[in-house]
Amino acid sequence: MKRLKTFIAALTLTTTGTMAADIPSTPVTALTDAAKNLYAYFLEQYGKKTISSVMANVNWNNTCAENVYKLTGKYPAMNCYDFIHICFSPANWIDYTDITPVKDWNDAGGIVQLMWHFNVPNKEGETHVTCTPGDGNAVKDAYGNETYTTLYRPSNVFTEGTWENKWFYEQMDKVIATILKLQDAGIAATWRPFHEAAGNACAKQQADWTKAWFWWGYDGADTYKKLWKAMYDYFKQKGVNNLIWVWTTQNYNGNSSNYNQDTNWYPGDEYVDIVARDLYGCNAEQNLQEFNEIQAAYPNKMVALGECGYGNNGDPGKMSDVWAKGAKWGHFMVWYQGGQGSTDTMCSDDWWKDAMSSANVITRDKVVIPDVTSTIENATDAVKNMGLGWNLGNALDANVQQYHDATQDNYWGQQDITSESCWGQLPTKAELMAMMKEAGFGAIRVPVTWYNHMDKDGNVDAAWMNRVHEVVDYVISQGMYCILNVHHDTGADSYDSQKNLTGYHWIKADETNYATNKARYEKLWQQIAQEFRNYGQLLLFEGYNEMLDAKSSWNFAQSSSAYDAINKYAQSFVDVVRATGGNNAQRNLIVSTYGACSGNGTWDARVQDPLKKLQIPSGESNHIIFEVHNYPAIVNKDKDGNYVSDRTISEIKAEIDAWLENLKTHLISKGAPVIIGEWGTNNVDAGSGKTDYDLHKDLMFEFVSYMIKTMKQNDIATFYWMGLSDGAPRTYPAFTQPDLALKMLQAYHGDSWNPYLPDAKDFPGGKVTSATVNFNNQWGELTIHKGAIDKTVYKGIKVELEEKPATGALSFKVYASSEKATAITSKTPSLAFSSYTGIQKINLQWNIATKGSIKIKSVNLVKHDNSTEPCSLEVAWGCTLSDQNYATGIDAITATRSADGIIYNLSGQRVATPTRGIYIKNGKKYIIK
Incomplete structure (x- = not known):
């Protein structure tokens, strides 16, 4: 009964809570920044997603990974390289000192894995090499091929002067030389030596064949552990500090009914970062059994699938099924060859297609290694360095509310992940962020609404958190700053014509509201902060968007207690984020004024109160940023919103200048920098449904140019609200207002800035x-x-x-x-x-x-x-x-032979001297920038 309870406890651990909770936050020996960051990434993903990998064909190239890409359109996140041939002359075979293939993989965003089938001579002085222990003589395998076993004995390695001792250290020196080259190139890797050591030795019924199948396990568990430690210590002595050490446990392919666990072969917690097991032909149920066994035996280590592939029972379980069953391997690695499909690996094409399309599998394009080692820049420098900003609006912040009573369960979690499109945008793609970066934008604000994806107690839906994480990675991977916030959980409540509530926002600048929601709000931020705790300085958190009082009052609050409440929310936000540790201890955090009100105007003495009343949270000095929003009018309208007349540009400039002075006097003077988290024009004309961009473009362009230049001169970052690229063109990607985008970019970078800005009009399809x-x-x-x-x-x-x-x-x-x-x-x-x-x-x-x-x-x-x-x-x-x-954009088709070298635009017209845009030449698409 005691054993059953232990198993149930282990199973519970794999399906609830944080799997990484008891795992050390630092690796056992990795000292380089790259290695610390890589370990942090493995730990960050553990229990959330599994990292994909493939074994290199012939062990020092990227061929199999390329094959997987050709089949699925995705690269595995990791590529594993084997030092199996390092004992041979590089002149005749592989030159391991040429790290080009490994560096190319790393530079493309991939993770490097290293392992070593440590070949030794069959006998002293002989030239045949092998990993298989025996009498040193030749034997023939089932196919008639001649192979050798070895007399090399691991117990002799520790006796100086023996041939085993000499070979052991000579070969390690060769491997270390290459690893140090990788280390000098800033590359970290997982390191899996001496794998599957126990082999058959842990069989419950002993026989002649129940021995280790690699020489390093031949002399038993104690000698093996001594061997592991000798390598570990020698690597450290030689200055190797860029490895994550992976030990492979083996009770023979998951056959726990006939094999005991090999826990007595374990080198010890101080020598191992990750525990792996190699499984071939095991279905999802068998994967779960193995996963639970290993996790129960090594609860403070990450658990991985060291090798997998085709076995006696056919393909291994599909990764989507394995994950769904509960075997949440930290990573998996598919072995090469085996003839199972087009990839030259031991898994079929169907298996690979499932794995690489699974939402729970990380592919190379999804890898974002955190920076846990750098000192995060202060808030003032961050704001200066952000560059020109843009809001990814009406996407992750979009929400539809059917129930409006936050005291009831049905208010919470009203939508699934498709809410991203409920206001008309298509799901955001990574290509959009690449376009914004190439155009010249330096920062993206990512508004996110959470109440519709969390339960009453504040637990965020895992699928939603994953999607948010994915979009944040789109931004960070481009080297842009990313601001992540809590958005339409705040705002003005809405009512229909009969004054029935149609939209309720659960976070309010109200003392009673704060008391009611404090725990829920803090739990929300604890989860967000924990999710991103190891991300570097490019990621900033914004505690709340436009928080209003219980009466949804704009411009200023109706009671001074509203300002007290907003300061309490700000303090809760900062305290919770800081407590999660990692880079969150010094991450730059943003707190907004009441309603994000800008203090712009003189029509009421209370207009500046939102600026005056906001406080820097207690305990903070140089990692806090203030935020305001502003949508000034550039035309005069009547009370019904109808156009009356243009304002003069001098009027508009004077308003911006006066507002800037208010910011300096009442906000910046407190000791924190400011960002304009949203801005634009007060821009819809009643009746027409048209905007300032449609009707008052020249004046609008003058306004945005002055706004950006003025704020940049005063070290205030600006984030334009969601125009520029909107609707379906975000997915092309293309700009819907490329001329406005250019005006803004030139205002920031200078008139000579002339980027290629894809125009949605060039995409007739x-x-x-x-x-x-x-x-x-x-x-x-x-x-x-x-x-x-x-x-x-x-x-x-x-x-x-x-x-x-x-x-x-x-x-x-x-x-x-x-x-x-x-x-x-x-x-x-x-x-x-x-x-x-x-x-x-x-x-x-x-x-x-x-x-x-x-x-x-x-x-x-x-x-x-x-x-x-x-x-x-x-x-x-x-x-x-x-x-x-x-629509295809094609009116008719005429058969004709195109002339070589002639350039055509997308309308089929010949172009002699193309400017920026998309063209066709010799049947291929060309983009001229």
Whole structure:
């Protein structure tokens, strides 16, 4: 019964809690920064995801990894190199002193693994080498090939003057020379020597064959441990400090019914970082049994699948099944050759496709090694170094709220991971961040909403945390600063026309609210901070977004107690993050003013209160940043939001200058730098639905240029709110406002800055002509036409639906001289333009509270001659698209032979002197930057 309880406890450990909790935070011997960072990465991922790896074919190249990439489109995260041939002359075989293939792999973002099939001569003075113990004579294998065993005895290694002693240290010196070259190149690696030492020696029924199958295990457990320690100490003596030491336990391929655990072969905690086991042909259930056994035996070590592949029972269990079963190996490594598919490894193509597409498997493109060794720059330097910033808005912050009572369980966790698209954006891709970096942006603010992905007690859904982590990595991997926050958990509550609550934000600048939510808020930040504790200075945390009082008051709070509450939330945020340790102990943290209000204006004496009342959290000195938001008006409007007149640029500049003085007087003077976490223009004209970018572009450009230049001169970083690239073009990726982006970039970098900015207009295939529209919010809208209508050409618009919508569910909403909605009552509705003036945009609006979907087969503008012109579908808000069909951008196809060397644009026109853009030459795409 006692043994059963131990097993259950071990099983519980693998499925609940933090698997890395009892594992040392530092490696046993790794002293280089690269090795410390690599170990931290393994520890950070342990229990969350498994790191993929493959064995190098012929042991000093990247061939198998390339094969996996050709098959799956992904590289394994790690590549394992074997020193098996180092005993041979480099002139005749492999030159291990040439570290080019290893360095190339590391420079491409891969993790390096090293192992050693330590070959020895079959007899003293002989030239045949082997790892297999025996009498030193030749034997023939099952295929008739002649092989050798060896008389080399590990117990003689420790006697100076023996041939075993001489060979042992000569070969180690060769390996060390190469490892030191890697160390000098800044490369760290896992190191797996003397693997599978016990072999068959732990069989419960002893026989002639129950021996070790490698020479290093031939003389038993005590000699083996002595051998391991001799290597460990010699490596240290020679200055090797870049290795993570991996020991391989072996009870013969998971056969625990016939083999005992080999715990008496274990070198000891002070000599081992990771414990691995090699399994071939083991299914998911067998993987789980082995994983639990090892974790129970070595609870303070990470556990990995040292080798895996095809066995007597066929392919190993698929990694998706292995993980789901509960065998959460820290990493796995597939052995090479075996003829199981196109990869030249011991796993089939189907196995590899499953592994490399699994959400729980880390591939090379997902590797982001943390920096746990550097001193993090102070807040002032961080703000200076951020460069020009942009908000990845309406993505991870998007949320739809069906339940509004935070005291009830159903308020929490209302959405799954697809919430990222619930406001119309498609899932963010890494390519978008690469585009922003190449354009010249230096920092990205990543707003995230959490309540819809956590339970009432504050536990964050693992899938959501993984997705957030993934997007953060997109930013960090580009070398840009990333600000991660708690976003629409704060904000203004919303009500319908009958004053029924339609949107509630659980974090408020309110003393009672703080007392109620303190534990939940702190638990949320504890999880976020723990997730990223080892990330370097490029990652900053922002405690909350626009926190308002219980009355949702903008500009300033209605009571001084609201400012007390926001300072308490700020203190909780800082205290919790600091307590998680690692780089969080000095990470730069951001606290916002009440409502992130900017203090801009003189119309009420209380406008500056949000600046005056915010405090630097206790215990902090040079790692705190203040944040405000500002959306100044660049045109004059009436009380209904209708355009009246342009403001002069001198008026706008004077407002910015006065606001800057307020920031200096009331905020910067406290001793912390400031960022403008969101900014833009107060930019929608009533009636038209058009923005300052559409209607007042010249004035807007002057405004953004002055804003950026002025703030840069005063060491204030600016983060533009989510324009520039929006909607589907984010996934191309391309800019939807490339001219505005260029104006902003030149304001920051100088007029000579001239980057390539992909223009969404150059991607005609991106126009959606039909799709399923999934409305997830009452009053959600889909744009079916955008732009002014020339009524002398067009008489109406026609929609073809798959089926008639429910009564009252759907309507046309026309943005013209006045807004007007017209009910849709058939599956082929039409709208005549004759009764409208000044049409700027036409949407479809969802009118009912129940979520629903409609299939749009086509939308066409109808001309007076009854010919039609297809329209493009675009999410406005409150809906998503699926099953999209795209326009090709090709009107007709003509068979012709293209002339070699002729350059064509995407419209098929010849171009003599191409400028920046995308072109076709000799059938290939060229991007000119």
